[in-house]
Amino acid sequence: MVQRISREEVAHVARLAQLALNEDELDAFTSQLAAILDHAADLEALNVDDVEPSTHPFPLKNVLRVDEPGEGFEVEEVLEVAPEVEESQFRVPPILGES
Amino acid sequence: MKATEIAEKVLSGEVSARSVVEHHIETINKIESDVNAFNLVTAEQALMDADEIDSKIASGETLGPLAGVPISIKDNLCTRGVETTCGSKILEGWKPPYNATVIEKLKEAGAVVMGKTNLDEFAMGSSTENSAFGPTRNPHNLELVPGGSSGGSAAAVAAGFSPLALGSDTGGSIRQPAALCGVVGVKPTYGRVSRYGLVAFASSLDQVGPFANTVSDAALTLEVISGHDPRDSTSIPEKPLDISEVLDQGVDGMRIGVIEELSGKGLEGISPDVSSRVEEAIKVFSNAGAIVESASVPASIYGLSAYYVIAPAEASSNLARYDGIRFGPRTEAATTAETMTATRTKGFGDEVKRRIMLGTYALSAGYYDAYYGKSQRVRTLIMNDFAKAYEKFDILISPTAPTTAFPLGDKTADPMQMYLQDVCTIPSNLAGHPAMSVPFGFGEDGMPVGIQILAPAMAEREMFQAAKVLESESGEGIE
Numbered sequence: 001m002v003q004r005i006s007r008e009e010v011a012h013v014a015r016l017a018q019l020a021l022n023e024d025e026l027d028a029f030t031s032q033l034a035a036i037l038d039h040a041a042d043l044e045a046l047n048v049d050d051v052e053p054s055t056h057p058f059p060l061k062n063v064l065r066v067d068e069p070g071e072g073f074e075v076e077e078v079l080e081v082a083p084e085v086e087e088s089q090f091r092v093p094p095i096l097g098e099s
Numbered sequence: 100m101k102a103t104e105i106a107e108k109v110l111s112g113e114v115s116a117r118s119v120v121e122h123h124i125e126t127i128n129k130i131e132s133d134v135n136a137f138n139l140v141t142a143e144q145a146l147m148d149a150d151e152i153d154s155k156i157a158s159g160e161t162l163g164p165l166a167g168v169p170i171s172i173k174d175n176l177c178t179r180g181v182e183t184t185c186g187s188k189i190l191e192g193w194k195p196p197y198n199a200t201v202i203e204k205l206k207e208a209g210a211v212v213m214g215k216t217n218l219d220e221f222a223m224g225s226s227t228e229n230s231a232f233g234p235t236r237n238p239h240n241l242e243l244v245p246g247g248s249s250g251g252s253a254a255a256v257a258a259g260f261s262p263l264a265l266g267s268d269t270g271g272s273i274r275q276p277a278a279l280c281g282v283v284g285v286k287p288t289y290g291r292v293s294r295y296g297l298v299a300f301a302s303s304l305d306q307v308g309p310f311a312n313t314v315s316d317a318a319l320t321l322e323v324i325s326g327h328d329p330r331d332s333t334s335i336p337e338k339p340l341d342i343s344e345v346l347d348q349g350v351d352g353m354r355i356g357v358i359e360e361l362s363g364k365g366l367e368g369i370s371p372d373v374s375s376r377v378e379e380a381i382k383v384f385s386n387a388g389a390i391v392e393s394a395s396v397p398a399s400i401y402g403l404s405a406y407y408v409i410a411p412a413e414a415s416s417n418l419a420r421y422d423g424i425r426f427g428p429r430t431e432a433a434t435t436a437e438t439m440t441a442t443r444t445k446g447f448g449d450e451v452k453r454r455i456m457l458g459t460y461a462l463s464a465g466y467y468d469a470y471y472g473k474s475q476r477v478r479t480l481i482m483n484d485f486a487k488a489y490e491k492f493d494i495l496i497s498p499t500a501p502t503t504a505f506p507l508g509d510k511t512a513d514p515m516q517m518y519l520q521d522v523c524t525i526p527s528n529l530a531g532h533p534a535m536s537v538p539f540g541f542g543e544d545g546m547p548v549g550i551q552i553l554a555p556a557m558a559e560r561e562m563f564q565a566a567k568v569l570e571s572e573s574g575e576g577i578e
Contacts, residue, residue: 005460013459017415018422018436019452020444033457035515040404043473046480053475054482056303056333057289057531058556063332077196083429090425092435 004037102168102262102316109167116149116167123169126259135235136254138174140214148211163208169261174215177296186220186230189421189446199296201324208323213261216251220448222300225520229450243504246276253280256310264310271524273308274536278499278549281538283317288556289531290335293328301413304528314566318342345560350387350568356394356492361523370502372542380550383572398480402526408461408474415458482530489555497523499536499549533559537566539573
């Protein structure tokens with residue numbers, strides 16, 4: 001039987017999700033994801049074309065509030081849990097590959 | 100001791116909050132090394148909080164309904180200045196700069212936080228084996244799992260580490276471990292309890308709820324944590340619940356439906372231990388004056404499939420924020436993009452990676468309609484079928500989980516087998532309805548069995564009335 005998801009597709013979604021997989025992981029995840037998608041195949045037989053999709057348990061409206069300044073977080077407190085900081089900003093490695 | 104009794108005695112000055120907390124710390128010191136319910140025990144802070152409560156009582160200050168009651172908190176709820184890991188290496192050492200709304204409410208009510216409980220990484224799992232900090236074990240039998248993902252919270256209550264705990268329930272993560280550990284676990288109506296400060300897994304399904312040894316303790320805790328929160332835009336604009344006033348009203352004349360697709364012969368893989376307890380529960384309700392009949396929620400059988408598309412899809416988006424840039428540990432690489440990939444690859448465990456990839460796939464061009472779009476339509480079907488069932492019934496019942504607790508390692512190699520643990524609990528999350536698990540005796544294997552009580556949106560009071568009847572007739576001393 002053809003698997004519902006190919007090794008190449010798993011490698012592709014891993015790249016999209018910024019996850020690096022080695023060859024063994026790629027094999028294992030491919031067969032596990034295929035098994036899960038196999039189970040989801042029971043939905044295929046259902047005709048739900050006339051059914052509206054639900055994104056949420058309840059109909060939601062935009063929730064607005066009065067635009068009043070409230071208490072925010074202290075900059076120091078937020079930066080304290082950051083991996084790397086310079087001059088009150090998050091420090092990151094080069095973005096475009098140059099160094 | 101029950102939470103309600105502790106609060107009463109602390110408030111009347113009969114016992115000190117300090118002695119209550121000390122007693123629970125002793126229990127933790129004795130058996131926590133076997134159970135591993137906690138990622139962090141905050142004993143010193145708990146004693147300081149207890150002293151503060153005692154001095155307030157001495158000076159005649161008014162205190163809340165949970166004065167001096169120890170509570171354990173699932174480690175995906177933000178606690179200011181106290182490590183919050185979600186059972187993941189990617190948040191190891193992270194100390195949130197704020198408290199979740201539920202933590203603020205508990206503190207206001209006088210509850211004392213004992214520590215942060217273990218969970219499947221980011222609440223993804225049904226056995227608490229997926230934690231980066233090792234598995235939690237079932238206090239009833241250390242060779243068996245406590246269920247999950249809130250297994251640490253369920254085990255903490257079952258082991259007597261605290262009479263109360265908080266968990267989160269996205270597909271059964273409060274109810275299933277409650278059933279496997281023999282305690283009460285409640286998933287409220289979606290939006291009943293604020294999600295502000297709950298680390299997001301699947302935002303349209305996540306809900307915070309209590310664990311307790313008794314139905315009335317669970318009711319009291321839910322009363323304290325419920326109510327509108329302007330910081331959560333999905334929070335229902337309602338006052339906090341009042342359950343206590345109806346708790347003893349019984350089920351005389353109540354119409355109770357037994358979901359045929361999720362009970363007895365209708366449910367593949369249900370253990371005889373579990374189905375015989377469901378039969379017994381039906382007798383209890385009938386004897387108490389309820390009208391018990393078979394109910395059908397046909398689309399509920401598609402719940403598992405729809406859930407394992409919708410929840411990973413939402414998770415893949417929610418977990419994109421863990422990139423090692425603004426918080427948490429970073430695995431440094433040559434560029435920012437490579438740093439993000441290295442951080443995520445090292446920081447996430449296999450189950451989290453599996454679900455992120457599954458969700459990314461289900462949302463990707465070419466597959467969106469076949470998987471995500473279809474699952475959202477099935478979600479509507481399930482809601483419609485529940486609505487039809489509730490035209491005939493006030494509440495519904497089913498087993499909470501298809502089996503009692505299983506051995507560690509039993510299902511870790513086969514994710515699909517693990518997912519089947521949630522087959523009875525998932526439909527309520529998809530519909531946004533309240534549901535709870537009530538311990539109802541034991542199977543022949545000596546392990547606890549839980550009965551699930553489901554109710555329409557906002558009908559927590561009726562659900563608790565029925566739970567109280569089941570508890571009082573369970574014939575097992577649940578103290």
